[in-house]
Amino acid sequence: MEIVILVFVVISALMAIACGIWVAIALGSAISKDDEKKISIDNEDP
Amino acid sequence: MSMVVPVAVVVAYLVLLTFVAVRARAAREFEEFSLAKRALPLALVFGSLAATYVGPGYSIGFVGRGFKNGFLFLGIGLAYCLQNILVGLLIAPRLRSLNNCHTLGDVIGQKYDRKCQVLAGIISVGLCAGFSAVMAKAGCVVLNDVFNLPNWSSVAIVVGITALYTTFGGLRASVITDAFQFTAFATLLPVTLLLVLVFHLKGGPATFTSQAISATTEGIKATPIIEIVGLVAAFLLGETLIPPYANRALASKTTQVSRNGFILAGIFSVVWFLVMISLGITARIVIPMDTHEDRVLLNLVRSIMPASGYALLLVVIVSVVMSSLDSLLNAGAVAFTQDIVKPFAELPNGRALNIGRAATIVIAIIASVGAVFVPGIIDGLLICYTIWAPAILPALVIGLWIKHPRPLAGILSTAAGTVVAVLFEFIIPDPLGIPAIIPAIISALLAYFLGHCFGNPKTSTEQSRM
Numbered sequence: 001m002e003i004v005i006l007v008f009v010v011i012s013a014l015m016a017i018a019c020g021i022w023v024a025i026a027l028g029s030a031i032s033k034d035d036e037k038k039i040s041i042d043n044e045d046p
Numbered sequence: 047m048s049m050v051v052p053v054a055v056v057v058a059y060l061v062l063l064t065f066v067a068v069r070a071r072a073a074r075e076f077e078e079f080s081l082a083k084r085a086l087p088l089a090l091v092f093g094s095l096a097a098t099y100v101g102p103g104y105s106i107g108f109v110g111r112g113f114k115n116g117f118l119f120l121g122i123g124l125a126y127c128l129q130n131i132l133v134g135l136l137i138a139p140r141l142r143s144l145n146n147c148h149t150l151g152d153v154i155g156q157k158y159d160r161k162c163q164v165l166a167g168i169i170s171v172g173l174c175a176g177f178s179a180v181m182a183k184a185g186c187v188v189l190n191d192v193f194n195l196p197n198w199s200s201v202a203i204v205v206g207i208t209a210l211y212t213t214f215g216g217l218r219a220s221v222i223t224d225a226f227q228f229t230a231f232a233t234l235l236p237v238t239l240l241l242v243l244v245f246h247l248k249g250g251p252a253t254f255t256s257q258a259i260s261a262t263t264e265g266i267k268a269t270p271i272i273e274i275v276g277l278v279a280a281f282l283l284g285e286t287l288i289p290p291y292a293n294r295a296l297a298s299k300t301t302q303v304s305r306n307g308f309i310l311a312g313i314f315s316v317v318w319f320l321v322m323i324s325l326g327i328t329a330r331i332v333i334p335m336d337t338h339e340d341r342v343l344l345n346l347v348r349s350i351m352p353a354s355g356y357a358l359l360l361v362v363i364v365s366v367v368m369s370s371l372d373s374l375l376n377a378g379a380v381a382f383t384q385d386i387v388k389p390f391a392e393l394p395n396g397r398a399l400n401i402g403r404a405a406t407i408v409i410a411i412i413a414s415v416g417a418v419f420v421p422g423i424i425d426g427l428l429i430c431y432t433i434w435a436p437a438i439l440p441a442l443v444i445g446l447w448i449k450h451p452r453p454l455a456g457i458l459s460t461a462a463g464t465v466v467a468v469l470f471e472f473i474i475p476d477p478l479g480i481p482a483i484i485p486a487i488i489s490a491l492l493a494y495f496l497g498h499c500f501g502n503p504k505t506s507t508e509q510s511r512m
Contacts, residue, residue: 001255002250002251002252002254002255003251005251005254005255005258006243006251006254006255008320009239009243009254009320009321009324010240010243012236012317012320012321012324013236013237013239013240013321013324014236015317016232016233016235016236016314016317016318016321017232017233017236017237019092019093019096019232019314019317020228020229020230020231020232020233021229021233022089023089023090023092023093023225023228023229023232024225024226024229025089026087026088026089026090026093026225027066027089027090027093027222027225027226027229030087030090030222030225031066031069031222
């Protein structure tokens with residue numbers, strides 16, 4: 001029983017870390033897309 | 047403890063945050079400022095929602111509750127998870143499918159009339175300013191605690207930096223920085239828990255379980271049933287669709303993203319509460335039992351980590367505060383522009399953007415001044431919840447689900463919910479031991495029913511205007 005509760009807590013901590021990493025990857029992708037857009041907008045501006 | 051390392055880590059973090067915010071680029075039009083062009087992907091909607099709701103209460107507060115009451119608050123927190131999942135399933139996709147809506151006031155205006163929109167706008171702006179003041183106070187407490195700065199300079203640092211990137215970047219900058227801040231605290235605090243479990247848990251799993259059982263038993267004995275009912279009601283309804291969450295529902299890429307973002311954020315809340323409460327339970331083994339609830343996390347980390355680890359915790363707490371504050375500043379500014387100014391004046395895109403930016407700065411100033419008057423972090427949040435849910439939710443939710451909502455019902459419900467909440471919160475508080483949110487919601491629902499029975503449907507002029 002004790003082990004089960006602790007394993008559950010550890011899995012929750014790992015899930016939270018995984019969510020953080022997932023959002024970090026999405027953030028990197030969003031910023032790089034922004035950079036591409038910025039370059040194209042700058043090129044369009046006279 | 048030497049102050050050099052903590053100061054260096056916090057400054058480095060703020061520089062990195064500013065870099066991320068600058069990369070999010072300035073908003074060029076109001077649609078971008080208010081809704082990030084309705085192009086937010088699932089991971090950013092989820093990260094931003096979670097970063098917004100994980101404020102000081104759901105981090106420092108929950109660790110303290112775990113320390114005193116064990117898993118009792120995990121049960122209460124399930125109500126919050128349920129609320130997010132229900133919003134995801136029933137409301138968020140309906141919000142996202144509406145056209146030309148930037149705010150909840152817009153939604154209420156479309157469903158009822160302009161008067162209801164303005165009333166909802168005033169309540170939204172007031173609530174965002176109130177919540178922002180609570181967040182400013184929380185940031186001030188943390189910086190004071192560590193650097194012994196005067197109150198005004200702590201507030202100026204936290205609110206100033208947040209207002210700067212929110213004013214220029216709007217919702218997109220807020221969401222991008224939220225994602226960055228979410229990454230910081232969603233990894234660092236669980237890693238802290240794992241470190242405590244691996245290196246400081248004397249006695250192994252049996253000790254953890256026995257501490258959890260004794261704390262939970264103490265918590266159940268010390269908390270009256272009526273208080274538990276009130277807390278469940280506050281967690282279930284109080285924060286439902288407050289303006290920053292509604293903005294994220296409206297700004298999602300598709301209705302599916304909107305729905306799944308809320309469902310995932312709801313599921314994450316349980317995981318998060320479990321991690322925070324477990325940190326509180328492990329703290330019972332490491333720090334003295336007479337530690338004040340709000341100091342448990344700080345003292346735990348201070349006693350098990352070197353100065354650099356403590357500095358990382360500061361970064362986490364500053365992230366927690368700023369990610370909630372930026373969302374509130376942006377939501378309040380958008381509500382002011384869209385629901386209070388726009389119904390009375392033609393606003394070209396550029397002017398709307400400028401008004402939105404100016405409103406961000408004004409709300410930031412109000413929050414900074416208001417931070418002085420906030421009674422306490424949790425008390426401040428509970429006051430905001432008590433007014434928001436009865437004032438807005440009945441009219442919003444019923445309006446989204448019935449075919450021909452009547453303006454009188456919207457006005458009466460909003461007015462009755464607000465008046466009864468203020469009455470039972472401030473003028474005759476706690477008359478029967480029942481939390482103010484419950485009679486206020488019942489009054490709002492009754493007022494809605496009366497308004498629906500006796501009110502007229504929307505006029506054709508109103509319908510064509512919408």
